[in-house]
Amino acid sequence: MTGNSGAGKSTVCGMLRARGHAAVDADEDGFSRWFDRGSGEPVVDPPDPVPQGWLHRYGWAIDRDRVAALAR
Numbered sequence: 001m002t003g004n005s006g007a008g009k010s011t012v013c014g015m016l017r018a019r020g021h022a023a024v025d026a027d028e029d030g031f032s033r034w035f036d037r038g039s040g041e042p043v044v045d046p047p048d049p050v051p052q053g054w055l056h057r058y059g060w061a062i063d064r065d066r067v068a069a070l071a072r
Contacts, residue, residue, distance in 0.1 A: 002026040002062065024070065031070075032062045 002025075003009050009025050016023035026032050034043035037059050047054065 026062050026067070031066050032060060034058050035061055 010028055013023040013025040013028070024031065034046045035041065035058065036043060037057055043058055046058070050058075
């Protein structure tokens with residue numbers, strides 16, 4: 001499951017799992033990651049909360065290869 005921040009993805013996934021369905025939250029289950037926009041390298045330990053200006057250099061992206069493997 002994927003969507004905008006605060007849309008309820010984690011809540012819906014939790015409800016589906018509680019009912020015995022397989023559900024994957026792209027944000028919570030390791031299918032997305034922070035990356036350096038300049039180098040493309042993953043960010044291992046992002047700051048929390050992020051400082052002002054941090055999002056200009058870093059981005060959040062889904063790992064397409066991992067999603068494709070899940071779909072297979």
